[in-house]
Amino acid sequence: MCYLPKEDNMVDGYLGTLTTEERTLLHLLNQQLPSGGWEAPAILTQAGISAAVHVQRKHIPRTLKRMESNGLLNVAQRHIPGGKQRKRVYTLTETGRETAESLRDRILAEQVNHNDSSVPLRNLWTSPQPVLELLTHLDEGMNYHDAALVSPVSNPEGMASIDAQYGEKLVQRMFARAWEDGKITKDEQSLLSEVVEFLGMHPERVRRLSNEARKSLKIPPPEEVYYDMILQALDDGEIVQEEIDLLNTFRIHFGIDQFTHNSLLEKARNSPVVSEQYHTYAAAVRTAMQDQIITVDEHAILRTLRGTLGISEAEHEQIMNDLKNTEQR
Numbered sequence: 001m002c003y004l005p006k007e008d009n010m011v012d013g014y015l016g017t018l019t020t021e022e023r024t025l026l027h028l029l030n031q032q033l034p035s036g037g038w039e040a041p042a043i044l045t046q047a048g049i050s051a052a053v054h055v056q057r058k059h060i061p062r063t064l065k066r067m068e069s070n071g072l073l074n075v076a077q078r079h080i081p082g083g084k085q086r087k088r089v090y091t092l093t094e095t096g097r098e099t100a101e102s103l104r105d106r107i108l109a110e111q112v113n114h115n116d117s118s119v120p121l122r123n124l125w126t127s128p129q130p131v132l133e134l135l136t137h138l139d140e141g142m143n144y145h146d147a148a149l150v151s152p153v154s155n156p157e158g159m160a161s162i163d164a165q166y167g168e169k170l171v172q173r174m175f176a177r178a179w180e181d182g183k184i185t186k187d188e189q190s191l192l193s194e195v196v197e198f199l200g201m202h203p204e205r206v207r208r209l210s211n212e213a214r215k216s217l218k219i220p221p222p223e224e225v226y227y228d229m230i231l232q233a234l235d236d237g238e239i240v241q242e243e244i245d246l247l248n249t250f251r252i253h254f255g256i257d258q259f260t261h262n263s264l265l266e267k268a269r270n271s272p273v274v275s276e277q278y279h280t281y282a283a284a285v286r287t288a289m290q291d292q293i294i295t296v297d298e299h300a301i302l303r304t305l306r307g308t309l310g311i312s313e314a315e316h317e318q319i320m321n322d323l324k325n326t327e328q329r
Contacts, residue, residue, distance in 0.1 A: 013149040014138035015054070020063045023053035025072070025100035026107075026131045028092050033076065040078035042200070044089040051152045051200030052132060056167070058233070058240060064090060072096035104131050114144040152200075167199045168209060169283050170232065173225050175213035177254070184210075191253045198246055222254035223264065230268045281311045282319045289323055 015023070027049060033040055042048045046064065050057040067073045074093050077086045092100060108122040108131070124144060125134050136148040151159060174195060178188040196206050229250060233243040251261055284305055288298040306316060 012139070013136065014140055014142065015132070015135045015150065017140060018135075020053060020055050020059065021067060022103055023055075023132060024049055024063060024067065025092070025096065025103055026135075027052045028073075028090065029097065029100040029104060029131070030128075031091060033078065033089065033091055038079055039081060040076075040089040042080050044078075044091060045080060045087050045200075046090075047198060047200035049090065049200075054150065054152055056232075057198060057200070058243065061240065067096070072099060107131065107135070110142065112138060112142045112144050167201070168205070169286060170225070170228055171195060171199070171201065171206065172209045172213045173220050173228070174250075175210045176216065176218060177220060177222055177225060179210075179214045179217065187253060191249055194246060194249055198242065222256060223260060226250060226254070226256055226261075227264045227268065230264055231271070234268055278311065278315055278319075281305060281309050281315075282322075285316075285319050286323065 018026075028044070031041075031044060033044070043052060046060050047057060049064070050060045053060075055063075064073060068075055068090075071093055073096055074091045076089050076091075078089045079086050080089075108120065108125060110121050111118045112121045112124070114124060121134070121138075121144075124137075125131070133148070136150050137145050139145065139149060149159075171192070174192060175184075178184045178192065184192070192206075226247070229247060230239075233239045233247065239247070247261075250256075256264075281302075285294075285302065288294050288302060294302070302316075305311070306313075
């Protein structure tokens with residue numbers, strides 16, 4: 001069985017044992033560009049692919065570029081319904097389709113445990129159900145669960161992967177900031193729409209986050225949200241152009257001047273070297289602390305998560321101290 005590099009293994013169950021490339025092959029299998037050469041569905045864009053395969057948007061370009069170089073992908077420019085400009089869209093080449101079909105057939109031949117018996121996974125699959133959706137019901141022990149273990153942010157409901165939860169928390173904080181005066185202006189909605197589109201998030205999921213933020217109204221300062229965005233952009237060591245555009249849009253909209261931007265960027269670049277999944281774990285701690293207390297069960301979950309993500313006790317304490325300092329402001 002092939003296991004992911006640590007940076008990508010943020011998905012529960014069997015799906016988390018597949019590489020980003022394998023998940024992308026399965027997602028794009030049977031997806032075709034509509035005839036006419038003008039429009040294409042959002043699921044074929046980088047945002048759509050990242051949402052479907054449970055990987056941060058920033059990690060997707062490298063995978064797609066490698067797949068294109070290996071002759072697995074066709075790339076085109078198409079208009080996306082609701083979008084303002086054409087975007088790059090991806091479909092499988094003939095070689096890519098053959099590779100994806102071989103991968104699908106191998107996976108569907110796997111024996112899984114279902115209702116106290118062992119059956120080929122193919123017996124539980126009904127086309128045209130996406131194979132990726134089927135795999136969300138399998139844990140790493142090849143046990144089939146009636147409820148999905150994880151849901152992409154492109155779906156309206158269900159628990160998102162840990163990686164996606166970090167994006168959800170960022171959107172919720174942005175909504176909290178926008179709701180500070182009791183309403184969201186047209187400009188604020190435009191900004192939020194850009195972020196949501198960048199993450200490939202489902203509209204119903206966005207509405208839920210907006211309502212949660214409006215009810216809590218624990219308003220973070222814009223500099224804090226902006227700093228979080230910079231840290232997320234720097235997570236893989238560089239800030240790509242789309243992330244630069246997104247940061248500029250947020251900076252201008254919330255009145256963050258260039259001096260403050262430079263100061264926060266320098267702070268982020270000079271922040272102590274931490275474990276690869278430090279910020280992901282920090283997001284999990286923030287979620288547990290929403291009610292101002294971490295229960296015994298949450299302690300146990302976080303302890304297990306620390307071991308899985310390679311988070312040290314010192315890093316855990318640093319996260320807790322940062323949260324306490326934030327609450328005292």
